[in-house]
Each structure stands twice: as C-alpha cells, then as structure tokens.
Amino acid sequence: MPNRSEVQVITPGLLRDWALPVPVGGKESRGTVLVIGGSRFTPGAVLLAGVAALRAGAGVLQLAAAESTAATLSIQVPEALVVGLPETADGAVAADQDGQLGELVAAADVVALGPGLKGIDETTRLLDLVLEAAEPRTPLVLDAYALGALSHEPxxxxxSGRPVVLTPNVTEAGHLLGRDPGDDLGSEAAELAERYEAVVSLYGHVAAPDGRGWREESGDAGLGTSGSGDVLAGLLTGLLSRGAEPAQAACWGAFAHAVSGQRLIPRYGRIGFLARELLDEIPRTLATV
Incomplete structure (x- = not known):
C-alpha cells in the first residue's frame, strides 16, 4: 500500500489490489454492527446509517435510538434489533449508564456513534460510555455530534491504539481543528489524523495517523444532500464489520459513496437524488470494482 506521506488517488485498480475480506459462513462471520444516534426529531439518520451498513455487508444490525422513535424504526428496518434509549426533555438521546446500552456496546463488533444525535453534553456522556464499554480493539466510527464531543476531549x-474512523464535514472538521479549515482538505485531514490518532475521511480525502493519504476524485455536488453523511458513516461501519481495517474501509467507503452517487445522475441529475437512493447502489458499486 502507499508509502508514508504519499497521497494516492483511489481508483478501482488500487482497491482491487487492496481487496476487502471475503466473509465465509453465516451472518455472524460478517459481524454485528451497533449504530447509536437518532434523537426524537432525527431518527432517519440512524435508519440511513444502519441500512448502509447492511448494504456494505454487515451481518447483524442493531440500532439504539431515542425511545419515542424505536417502534417506528423497527418497522422501517425490520432487519434490525431496535433498542429505545432514554430521552432528555428536548428529545436528545441520554446516556443510560445502568441500562442495556453498555451490554450492546460490549457485544458489538463495530460501533457507530453520532448519526442524528443532538446535545453536546449528552453526546459526550455517550462517547465516554462507548469507550468504557467497548472492547479495546472494537472499531468505532464517530460522526456528527460525536465529533463535537471529541473536540471537547481531544x-x-x-x-489508546483503538481503531477509529472520523467522518467530519467541513464544519465538524473546524470544531476538531479549533479553526476554520483551509482549502487544502487533504492537508487538514492529515492534521486531524495525526492529532486524534484516527483515520479521517473528509469529503473524499482519507488520511491515516501514520501519514498515508488517499484522494477520491469521483464525488460530485449531488453528494452534498441531507443524510448523505449518515450513509457514508454507515457504509464505513459495514465495511469494518466485514473485517476491513480502518484506512481500507475509509478508502473503499469514499469510493463506493461517490460512485453510487454517479450511478444516480442519469436518473435524477447531478443534484436531484436523495441520500436514501444511494443505499441501493452500494452493493452493486462494491461488486463491480
């Protein structure tokens, strides 16, 4: 794979030489994913991330979201175990230190935290709970408000040596950096990867803490749509569940996210497709690399 400090373009050829693990056996061989998020008013973020994880190949899906949304989510995603979490008065998911969440985190093969969360204090408590309950080598994907929480505890x-992927947008990258990002997002991703000792996926720029870097060049304006980041976070989570290592999952995920959007352009135009329409394109994109 690329040498330290050498940025490579993510191409099908590069990915073929960095092939994803091929699971054998039943669904357990493809891992159990736990997605934690979804406030009372944003349950769709957990749905998008969870289904993306399944489309990327995860074997078992568990969703932990605001209690008031759990019944609806269980109907919308019948493939998942859905657990309702306590809520604050304004609908944010509350960290339940003595509840079922810690057991779910401990048993999961990959945990994604952040899609649809709100409330920085509650999210910080959730992040602390996840880090305390998860096994030391359990991969984590941190997105949205979880990144804000991390910026408060840099x-x-x-x-820790824990395998972690961060998926910031430009605003969230600014919180993590403590300043407005510059135009060179590749350099900003590299700085974040080094500072937080995690793989970073930032608008098609992937950076690893050891200095390796990659760039995805297929992404188009249509990916800048509501829920698209939730799909990417779930896609990465599913790839990690299959056994990919963090940088590999981030590169494959960036490519699959971008090319799935490209596949939708003939039907919907460059900026007309929805995030949920990316989901059905993911397996085909991965299969045709």
Missing part, C-alpha cells in the same frame, strides 16, 4: 483517543 486527547480521548490518543495513546
């Missing part, structure tokens, strides 16, 4: 992952 040393939380340093020295």
């Amino acid at each position: 040393k939380l992952l340093v020295g």
